[in-house]
Amino acid sequence: MTEITERQRHALSTLLRRHDDYPTHINFATAHLGENTTALLRKLIPLGLVSATRGGSGMRQWFAITDTGRAVLAKEEPKP
Secondary structure (H helix, E strand, O other): OOOOOHHHHHHHHHHHHHHHHOOOOOOEEHHHHOHHHHHHHHHHOOOOOEEEEEEOHHHEEEEEEOHHHHHHHHOOOOOO
16 A cells, blocks of 8 residues: 555645536646645645646646545554
């Protein structure tokens, strides 16, 4: 199982909520997610939890949650 920090889990949850709130959007720009959230999401790209593409004015970066990212969030957090 992929281990992520609580802050990374929160950032991934934020991205998932965006997808749920706007189902017709394929991905979301950095400006719509916030700088702190996108900094955390960038670290999840190599883990395959998030995909990112560049494009648009100023070569903005766009983020989307992957099926693997959804699966990680769906798993119940271990209890201490």
